[in-house]
Amino acid sequence: xxxxxxxxxxDPTLQDFGKDPWWLIGGKVLVIFVFLVLTVLISxxxxxxxxxxxxxxxxxxxHGPFGLLxxxxxxxxxxxxxxxVPRQVDKVVFVLAPILSAVPAFISFIIIPFGPNVSxxxxxxxxxxxxxxxxxxxxxxxxxxxxxxxxxxxxxxxxPYSLLGGLRxxxxxxxxxxxxxxxxxxxxxxxxxxxxxxxxxAQHDTWFAVLLFPSFVVYVITMMGESNRIPFDLPxxxxxxxxxxxxxxxxxxFAMFFxxxxxxxxxxxxxxxxxxxxxxxxxxxxxxxxxxxxxxWWPVLWFMVKLWLFIFFFIWLRGSLPRVRYxxxxxxxWKILMxxxxxxxxxxAAIRAxxxxxxxxxxxxxxTVVVAAAILGGTILWEMLRGGxxxxxxxxxxxxxxxxxxxxxxxxxxxxxxxxxGRTAGTGARAAxxxxxxxxxxxxxx
Amino acid sequence: MDLYVPIxxxxxxxxxxxxxxVAMAAVTGPKRWNRAKLxxxxxxxxxxxxxxxxxxxxxxxxxxxxxxxxxxxxIIFLYPWAVAFDRLGIFGLVEMVLFxxxxxVAYAYIWRRGGLxxx
Numbered sequence: 033x034x035x036x037x038x039x040x041x042x043d044p045t046l047q048d049f050g051k052d053p054w055w056l057i058g059g060k061v062l063v064i065f066v067f068l069v070l071t072v073l074i075s076x077x078x079x080x081x082x083x084x085x086x087x088x089x090x091x092x093x094x095h096g097p098f099g100l101l102x103x104x105x106x107x108x109x110x111x112x113x114x115x116x117v118p119r120q121v122d123k124v125v126f127v128l129a130p131i132l133s134a135v136p137a138f139i140s141f142i143i144i145p146f147g148p149n150v151s152x153x154x155x156x157x158x159x160x161x162x163x164x165x166x167x168x169x170x171x172x173x174x175x176x177x178x179x180x181x182x183x184x185x186x187x188x189x190x191x192p193y194s195l196l197g198g199l200r201x202x203x204x205x206x207x208x209x210x211x212x213x214x215x216x217x218x219x220x221x222x223x224x225x226x227x228x229x230x231x232x233x234a235q236h237d238t239w240f241a242v243l244l245f246p247s248f249v250v251y252v253i254t255m256m257g258e259s260n261r262i263p264f265d266l267p268x269x270x271x272x273x274x275x276x277x278x279x280x281x282x283x284x285x286f287a288m289f290f291x292x293x294x295x296x297x298x299x300x301x302x303x304x305x306x307x308x309x310x311x312x313x314x315x316x317x318x319x320x321x322x323x324x325x326x327x328x329w330w331p332v333l334w335f336m337v338k339l340w341l342f343i344f345f346f347i348w349l350r351g352s353l354p355r356v357r358y359x360x361x362x363x364x365x366w367k368i369l370m371x372x373x374x375x376x377x378x379x380x381a382a383i384r385a386x387x388x389x390x391x392x393x394x395x396x397x398x399x400t401v402v403v404a405a406a407i408l409g410g411t412i413l414w415e416m417l418r419g420g421x422x423x424x425x426x427x428x429x430x431x432x433x434x435x436x437x438x439x440x441x442x443x444x445x446x447x448x449x450x451x452x453x454g455r456t457a458g459t460g461a462r463a464a465x466x467x468x469x470x471x472x473x474x475x476x477x478x
Numbered sequence: 479m480d481l482y483v484p485i486x487x488x489x490x491x492x493x494x495x496x497x498x499x500v501a502m503a504a505v506t507g508p509k510r511w512n513r514a515k516l517x518x519x520x521x522x523x524x525x526x527x528x529x530x531x532x533x534x535x536x537x538x539x540x541x542x543x544x545x546x547x548x549x550x551x552x553i554i555f556l557y558p559w560a561v562a563f564d565r566l567g568i569f570g571l572v573e574m575v576l577f578x579x580x581x582x583v584a585y586a587y588i589w590r591r592g593g594l595x596x597x
Contacts, residue, residue, distance in 0.1 A: 050480035061488045065495070115503040119516040120525075131496040138492035142485055162484040169557070170485070191518040192526050199539045206546040213553040220560035274521045284503035288496055359596035362542075366594045370549070371585075374578060377556070381563065385571040388564060 043233040044149050044158035046165060046225070052157055059152075060161050064141055072294040073103030079347045086351035107287060115283040118189070125188035130281065130288035133181025136174035137295040143167040143228050144302045147312045147331035159312070159332065160229060167228045168216055171303055172209065175258065178292065179205050185289070186277035197276025200266050200358065207365040208257030208264075214373035215250040218380045219307050232311035241308040246376045248308045250369055255300045257365060260293065261346060263353040264361055301342030302335075309338050379404075541593060552581050 052060070077092065077100055084091025093099040117123060142161035149158050164170060179202045186198015220226055222243065223234035231240075241248040257264045268276035278289045305311060312331030319325045325334070356364075379400065386396050518525040559566070559574055566573075588594060 050483075052480075052484075057484050057487060061484055061491060064488060065491055111499075111503060111506050112508075113503075114507045114509060114515075116515055118518050120518055127500060130500060131493065134496040135489060135492045138495075139485060139489050142488050161488065162481050164481050189518070191520050193520055195535060199535050203539050203542045206550075207542060210546065210549045210553065213550065214556070217553070217556045217560045220557060221563050224561060224564055226557065226561055274519075279521075280519055283507050284499045288499060362594070362596045366545075367589070374582070378575060378578065381560075381571055381574065384563065385568050389568060 043236065044145070044160065044163075044229045045233055046163055046227045046230055048149065048158050048229070049160075049163040053155065056152065056155060056157055061142070064161050065138065068138060068141055068295050068298065069291075071298045072291055073107070074100075075294055075297065075343050076103040076106070078343070079350070082344070082347045083351050086348075110287045111284055113283045115285065118191075118280055120190040121280065122188040122190070125184050126280075127285070129181050129185035129188060130285040130292075131181075132184065133178055133292040134288040134295075136177040136181075137292040137299065140171045140174040140299045141295070141302065143170055144299070144306055145228050145232050145311050146335050147329065148327060150329060158229065159329075163227045163229045166226050168220075168226050168231075168303075168307070171299065172213060175205070175209065175296070178296065181289075181292065182277050185281070189277070189280040191280055193274045193279045194277050197268065197273045197279065200273075201260055201277055204260065204264065204266060204361060204365075205258055207362060208254040208369075211250055211365055211369035211373055212254035212258060214370065214377060215247045215254065216307065217373075217377050218244045218247040221377075221380060221384060228306050228311070231307060232313070235310040235313065239308065239310040239313075241310075244308070244380065246372075248304075250373050250376075251304060251308065253364075253369065255304060256346075256349065257361070259297050259300055259346070261297070262350040263356050265355060266358050266361060297343060297346060298339065301339050301346070304342055305335060305338040311335065538596065545588065545593065548584065549581075552578075 080102065081091040081093075081099070091099070092102040095101040095105045117126060143163055145158065145160040145163075147159035149156055151157075182205070183198045183202040186194045186196070186201070189195070219231060219240050222240065223231040225231060225234070234240075260268065273279070278286055281289065312326075312335040313319065314322075314325035314331070314334045318334075324330065383396055383400060387393065520526065555577065556574070559570060563570055
């Protein structure tokens with residue numbers, strides 16, 4: 033960006049935090065809370081309207097102007113519904129799970145920078161709830177606690193759909209959290225800090241989305257996986273798991289899961305903006321022609337624009353992509369994104385280390401290209417050498433009898449089909465009719 | 479320590495909101511007792527009989543959780559290294575390459591033994 037843009041002195045850093053008076057802390061917290069609730073209500077409306085347009089229909093347009101109050105109406109409706117606690121559930125955990133899901137979702141947002149230092153009633157403060165030396169770690173920790181909410185909801189419901197939904201969801205979230213965590217490493221490497229304000233300050237010249245494009249791509253993919261949305265919405269696959277982990281929930285407990293999901297959507301988008309798209313900084317053409325774009329309250333506007341672009345991107349994907357298969361999902365996370373991220377980190381670290389040591393950038397580039405070509409060539413050679421072996425293996429596999437989930441008795445499996453929940457075969461016709469599903473449960477096809 | 483005050487305040491506010499909403503639903507919602515309503519909903523048909531002590535689940539999920547712990551700890555080592563990278567110089571790079579290679583041996587072993595396969 034241009035030297036005309038806001039002077040670095042205006043950029044808040046970690047030292048500027050922890051000095052707010054109590055009324056400012058309370059005000060910031062309240063603003064963030066209200067902002068999140070409003071964002072959820074509006075993004076629900078935006079999502080339904082945009083998806084509606086993409087599917088050539090109108091979408092909700094009854095409540096308020098353009099249907100803007102639809103989210104509020106849904107909330108009120110849910111509050112007026114009966115709060116059913118099914119008989120078989122573990123009551124304490126069942127009630128605790130939605131709370132455990134919603135609270136961490138709120139907390140993550142406190143370290144997101146909305147803008148630079150501004151004056152609020154004569155008091156200089158940064159437009160950010162707070163900042164920590166380990167701010168991004170807080171987001172990761174909170175998303176991990178959010179997983180407890182999901183898995184406990186699935187477990188305490190004592191219903192196979194909920195259990196499988198919760199398990200799928202937690203397995204998916206933790207798998208993608210590894211790739212997500214690895215995509216942050218390159219950012220920390222360049223920013224030299226884990227505090228969000230320092231990371232934004234480090235993007236004064238170039239956004240990390242440009243500098244570390246592969247990390248950005250990995251983050252955007254893992255962001256989809258973390259949020260449990262299409263194309264990775266296996267935990268809630270309506271066709272197979274009804275509602276997933278929240279099948280047994282109703283009323284405002286259900287609303288809490290919904291709230292948590294949409295807040296997580298906003299948090300992931302805001303984190304992408306902060307770490308890769310320069311946070312509250314104005315995009316290049318604006319900051320070049322207008323020096324004041326990066327000071328005062330204007331950055332809030334740029335932040336909102338970037339945030340909503342990401343949310344729109346999420347909605348766009350939902351409107352255009354089908355759901356992936358579960359094994360493909362896990363394969364992408366563990367076998368592609370993870371090794372790719374590790375390799376990319378090593379590459380970036382090596383380049384930076386040699387640059388710090390004073391080597392010429394041209395030399396580094398040449399060596400990098402040679403090493404990359406050698407690795408690529410080696411991989412291709414390796415694949416060619418063991419290609420025949422792989423095909424043989426595949427052929428042998430195809431020759432073997434495929435696993436028969438119905439034990440040869442479609443549509444009704446025989447009574448001596450593999451065990452179901454430890455019951456012996458022959459408990460009557462009932463065990464036979466549910467055999468199909470028990471197979472899935474015991475074999476782990478989910 | 480002042481840095482952490484807003485986090486606690488927001489946490490308390492969020493907890494009050496979430497717990498308050500869950501508690502409020504019991505007051506605002508109707509209560510019409512019905513035997514069938516208290517059964518597990520599942521997908522609307524008669525619920526699956528459940529064994530005592532919760533459902534069983536495939537061991538694969540357990541394996542995934544264990545793998546997650548292994549690699550998440552690797553990431554936890556990477557973060558401070560990345561933050562202090564400019565001060566460590568070439569030494570830090572070599573150390574981390576050795577560490578990542580060691581973990582990659584375990585990764586290759588898991589891959590080869592089919593720990594990452596889903597059917």
